[in-house]
Amino acid sequence: MRKIILLSFLFSGVFTLAHAQSDSLMDMLNEGAAPMKKDAVSATFKATRIINGSSVENLGAGTLDFRISHRFGQLNQGAQNFFGLDNATTRIGLDYGITKWLMIGLGHSVLNKEDDGFAKIKLLRQQKYGMPFTMSYAGSVSIQTTPAPQLPAGDKWLFTNNLYYTHQVLIARKFSDRISLQLMPTVVHYNLVDSTKFSNNTFAIGAGGRIKVSKRIAVTGEYYYRITNANMQYNGQPTYNAVSIGVDIETGGHVFQLMVTNSQGLSDRSFIGQTTDSWTKGALHFGFNISRVFTVVKPKGFKKPVGKSWE
Amino acid sequence: MKKIFLTVCFLTTGTTAMFAQKYMTRTGKIFFNATTPSSPEKIEGVNNEVANILDTKTGDIVFQVLIKSFKFEKELMTEHFNENYMESDKFPKSDFRGIIININDINFTKDGIYNAKVSGKMTIHGVTNQISETGTVSVKGNTAILKAKFSVKLHDYKIEVPNLVADKLSKEATIVLESELTKK
Numbered sequence: 001m002r003k004i005i006l007l008s009f010l011f012s013g014v015f016t017l018a019h020a021q022s023d024s025l026m027d028m029l030n031e032g033a034a035p036m037k038k039d040a041v042s043a044t045f046k047a048t049r050i051i052n053g054s055s056v057e058n059l060g061a062g063t064l065d066f067r068i069s070h071r072f073g074q075l076n077q078g079a080q081n082f083f084g085l086d087n088a089t090t091r092i093g094l095d096y097g098i099t100k101w102l103m104i105g106l107g108h109s110v111l112n113k114e115d116d117g118f119a120k121i122k123l124l125r126q127q128k129y130g131m132p133f134t135m136s137y138a139g140s141v142s143i144q145t146t147p148a149p150q151l152p153a154g155d156k157w158l159f160t161n162n163l164y165y166t167h168q169v170l171i172a173r174k175f176s177d178r179i180s181l182q183l184m185p186t187v188v189h190y191n192l193v194d195s196t197k198f199s200n201n202t203f204a205i206g207a208g209g210r211i212k213v214s215k216r217i218a219v220t221g222e223y224y225y226r227i228t229n230a231n232m233q234y235n236g237q238p239t240y241n242a243v244s245i246g247v248d249i250e251t252g253g254h255v256f257q258l259m260v261t262n263s264q265g266l267s268d269r270s271f272i273g274q275t276t277d278s279w280t281k282g283a284l285h286f287g288f289n290i291s292r293v294f295t296v297v298k299p300k301g302f303k304k305p306v307g308k309s310w311e
Numbered sequence: 312m313k314k315i316f317l318t319v320c321f322l323t324t325g326t327t328a329m330f331a332q333k334y335m336t337r338t339g340k341i342f343f344n345a346t347t348p349s350s351p352e353k354i355e356g357v358n359n360e361v362a363n364i365l366d367t368k369t370g371d372i373v374f375q376v377l378i379k380s381f382k383f384e385k386e387l388m389t390e391h392f393n394e395n396y397m398e399s400d401k402f403p404k405s406d407f408r409g410i411i412i413n414i415n416d417i418n419f420t421k422d423g424i425y426n427a428k429v430s431g432k433m434t435i436h437g438v439t440n441q442i443s444e445t446g447t448v449s450v451k452g453n454t455a456i457l458k459a460k461f462s463v464k465l466h467d468y469k470i471e472v473p474n475l476v477a478d479k480l481s482k483e484a485t486i487v488l489e490s491e492l493t494k495k
Contacts, residue, residue: 021371022371025372029335039379039403043394177401215395252391252475295385299384305357
């Protein structure tokens with residue numbers, strides 16, 4: 001009996017030793033290891049836009065993103081216009097990531113025959129231990145290319161009347177795997193407004209977020225509240241704050257964003273300050289963004305090992 | 312009697328510790344391929360920062376790898392690999408703790424290529440499985456190059472392949488390992 005106890009004691013001893021051995025080897029690996037790099041948090045949002053406006057996400061360096069955005073007409077137009085599907089507007093855009101912190105993009109919208117360009121710069125990156133949020137700057141310029149209006153003799157139509165500028169600071173935090181929120185203080189400068197009654201500058205604060213409901217599907221929301229110039233009229237109509245809700249669906253190389261929004265405009269200046277439809281009147285627009293990315297420059301670091309054993 | 316047992320026990324561990332011979336690297340390579348034959352693009356990744364240590368006396372062997380240091384041909388693959396499949400925020404590391412069963416057949420003082428039978432516990436995506444694989448150990452001077460090729464069923468590690476990408480992403484990944492260890 002005593003022997004059995006001793007033997008079992010001995011075996012348990014050997015077992016613990018063997019176990020401790022792989023642990024101590026693991027400790028040796030960890031000891032001399034370079035300290036864990038300050039882990040930047042990734043994928044705060046699925047796409048570079050939350051719905052209409054920019055998210056803090058940048059494209060990877062050397063990545064080209066072909067985007068088609070579609071906003072249908074008002075849902076309350078009734079069966080006559082097939083609930084808005086007959087009056088769709090589109091923006092076609094190409095975005096490119098120059099570095100991992102700088103991306104640029106160009107686009108053309110059907111509405112107002114507008115050309116736009118933007119740049120987005122990542123200033124701070126949220127870290128797992130450290131920096132609590134990500135911060136980016138996004139600036140865009142848009143040019144309306146509709147024909148100049150008929151003016152009384154003597155008045156000159158200036159090219160600069162067609163220009164609009166937007167500056168945004170994007171501050172976002174990924175609170176958990178599922179939940180990310182973003183704030184975007186914004187100023188839009190309208191070179192031309194309807195009347196001298198209105199300011200050329202609109203200050204706004206945007207808020208947006210997403211809740212992931214599965215690995216590939218997220219529910220999104222976005223709201224731009226105008227702090228100043230909210231009474232601005234556009235083409236003689238009152239304007240409203242833009243409110244949008246949507247769903248992001250990721251399918252490999254594509255991201256589909258489906259949304260309902262009161263804004264039919266797709267450029268920053270048009271949805272922030274020139275949204276003439278209102279949720280309370282049911283004048284909503286169904287729409288979608290489709291994003292397809294292409295790798296132009298392969299990321300550094302991926303090099304398939306060569307040699308027979310790697311075949 | 313008791314004392315003798317205990318002394319023997321202590322002595323053996325003591326000697327093991329004293330004559331322990333460690334081989335180590337932090338720049339081992341792992342390459343994996345999880346592409347289906349029908350896929351237009353190759354789903355493969357490489358990690359050149361594999362940490363690996365081997366005790367030539369006992370045959371104990373340990374591998375450790377940071378999931379975020381896997382590199383891919385496309386930025387989006389890196390993101391999907393980390394976000395959707397490996398969940399690298401939750402499970403930042405994968406490791407293997409095992410033993411070269413036939414360690415006594417490998418002569419680390421004589422150059423040559425030896426077959427190695429390895430058995431142990433592999434943890435990927437927070438799931439641990441017992442595995443047994445074979446590989447080779449090439450001894451050359453103070454270095455030993457470990458090579459192995461084996462396959463892993465993603466399902467065994469609770470990595471699910473949605474139907475949407477099933478025509479590209481294989482349910483089974485081929486893993487190739489090459490680690491050049493040097494004597495410490």
